[in-house]
Amino acid sequence: MKGGKILGIELNDEYCQISYYDDEKHEPETLEVAIDNYQIPLMLGYLKEQWVYGKDAKRLSEVDEKYTVSNLYSKALQREKVVLGEKTYDAIWLLAKFMQMALELFGSIEYITFSVPHTDIDISKMLKGVGQFVGVSKERVQVQDFKESFCHYMFYQPKELWQYEAALFYCDRNEIRAYMLRKLKTVVGRGTDLFVTVDEVASAKMKELAAIYPVLNVDKAKDADERFKSFIQSVFDKKVVSSVFLTGEGFENNWYPNSLKVLCNGRRAFLGNNLYSKGACYASYRKGRDYEERPIYLDDSKMMEQVCLKMRVRGKECWYPIVEWGTHWYEADGQWEVLLEDTSDIEIHIESLASGELQAETVSLAGLPERKDYALRLQIKTMFLDEQTCKITFKDAGFGEFFPATDFQVEKMIHLGGSNGQFNSLS
Template identity: 25%
Template sequence: MEELVIGIDLCDTYTKICCFEEEKAWTVPTVICKKKETDQWFVGKEAYGLMLTGTGVMVDKLVSLASKGGTATIEGVCYSAGELLERFLEKVLEFPKREYGAEKIAQLAVALSRVDSAVIDALLKCADALKLPRQRLHIISHTEGFVYYAMSQKKEVWATQVGLFDLSDEGLFYYELKAQRGIRGMVVQAEGRPMEESFNLDILENASGARMADRILCSCGERLLQKKLFSAVFLTGKGFEKLDWADNFRKFLCSKRKVYGESELFARGAAYYAADFKRPKTAYPFACICEGRLKATVAMAVRQKEREIQLVMASAGDSWYDARSSVEVIAEGQDYVDLTITPLDVKKKRTVRIPLEGFPDRPDRTTRLGVSVGFLDENTMAVAIEDKGFGELFPATDAVVRREVRM
């Protein structure tokens, strides 16, 4: 194998790593440990071993630390969360490199339980430090990892709805996916959420706790799956590595449904996603609407050659983090900018009007506007409109309007 295509499921408690079309996978605790009085760093079980013997200083919950922009002080030295995450990723990437005798990474996709801008920034800086070009790093949500895993299976698996239960030290989560073919092609919608009825995996160690957990899962399953047609249900996570404790839940799931288990589902979904960037044409010709992706299209009406057109600033299915666009237009008889937000349900289409407050009064068609659109998250659009003037006749001013708009 000359170049590696890697998928990583990065969580606070564990990290799973696998390569595209390879069976072998690795699971390590998401911790980093520095051996005292040395510059040696260790991950996983070795890290715990050093901590238990008192010969190392360990830091855990690296994703949360990066999300908060936190730091950790080890032997008097302050390390940023990004630095610790970089050292951790460097170590875990050694597993597939050693296994397959390859140093170069062609594509790397990281699946996160929650797509957070601070964590994305930290991961991009990690890529820089590891000399991995940023265009080879892709960051997706668990929900999107589920989408690409499911849509990489035979059509009969995703023909109707697909459900997923994820039970791990992070909690109990449920995801649901549905593929629909419309006028403009296929759209895959998916969503995931934590279950209020979550429980700690420690209760599975005794019979009474296991029975209670089985009842909780049955209750969730009946509420979520009844009266719906599912082509498949997947189980993933440490809690489902064995199902002998969940006899009633297993029987309920397997009644008139196909049930599959995949312990590295999110990592493998990330690997499928990463592999698609090596292809000249995508193997996934659909718009993906899920966590981390925009659920509506943003457009602005402009006149071009005496004809009004809708200039798309961001499209439904775009990654919110990467969805940025800027355009310059000339105001024609109006002191505002209208942006049209169109979700998949076009009946909910709406127009957001942003007044050009504080802009100078000028004759018609002598004000050039710079309109920039970006996103703070998948539900919040940030708009900036600047006065660009109109040549030497009307120099630009420092007038600018900024607005945050809920999608």
């Protein structure tokens, strides 16, 4: 059994990759399937009342495909029914079964972050359900896309590697895509908060790549090298780039020596295929163990507003965020219990990151029972009805056996701006 209880899992249609946080090394390690091979085939098989997964399922498929199922991730997204042997299964259940088998050696798991090509509310709900299937509560399961995983990976690298922009090149058999991590210039008054994003800045179809992978064709490799070099130069034009990361199966053969010289000219370059799972593992570590303030990742799907209440936290008064910017609206529901001082209303602050505007809303507590300070316990619950509407509920929670809870409850609707192109106003 592995000691890691904090996991990052990359999922795509072909394979799964698992990184776990090593408490002794203080960094993620990636589960090896074979020497220098971290990719677990995303396949499941069932024969003679026995389930197999990964490499064993792949070997079984070579004998008889009808006992195996591949493309589990896309089938689960499409909510497909899958015939395996003589039975029919929900593809989501099969994906959950695969993850259960793949994670058996980890024992008790604290946090999981899934890293997938893209995410939305349906994907998030599905993968949180998969997490629950393997014994992790949905509050301890996160879902993020590859760009955000790259960002979380960079947060834990030496600062000089992302002092300026950091580049990521992904290459498969047919295409190269380029991404840039950059810091955002936000409105004044945001304190020491640092906001970053990752942009896809360019992509190119390269027919030569199919010819040079997995068997190297010398002439095709030279052509691909020259095209990749030109591609890099166009991406780096007028940019100051601190570091470069290469990932994807297309970089496995050393077909790009001239391009590599351009990549390494005045900057450090790194090659590897476990960046996304390690970035996801760092995201889990950040949620569960790391309480230090770090940069906040933003993109078009993240919230640009923050909702705060004035509280005393660990003896210090502050505007405490009950809805934080940089979260997905469909993951921003929360619940707290607070002790009230002598007050007749609660003030809510809604801060816009893009415009810098601060909106104040007041909630009356008229009708709340009168009790001495700190004997009034209030339950506060946030629930998003859609991307732009947050319902905040304030409810009397009582105070143990001394003061039973009453039926006092008040609701406040907060209308937020949603995306509305606000993210694009940051540069």
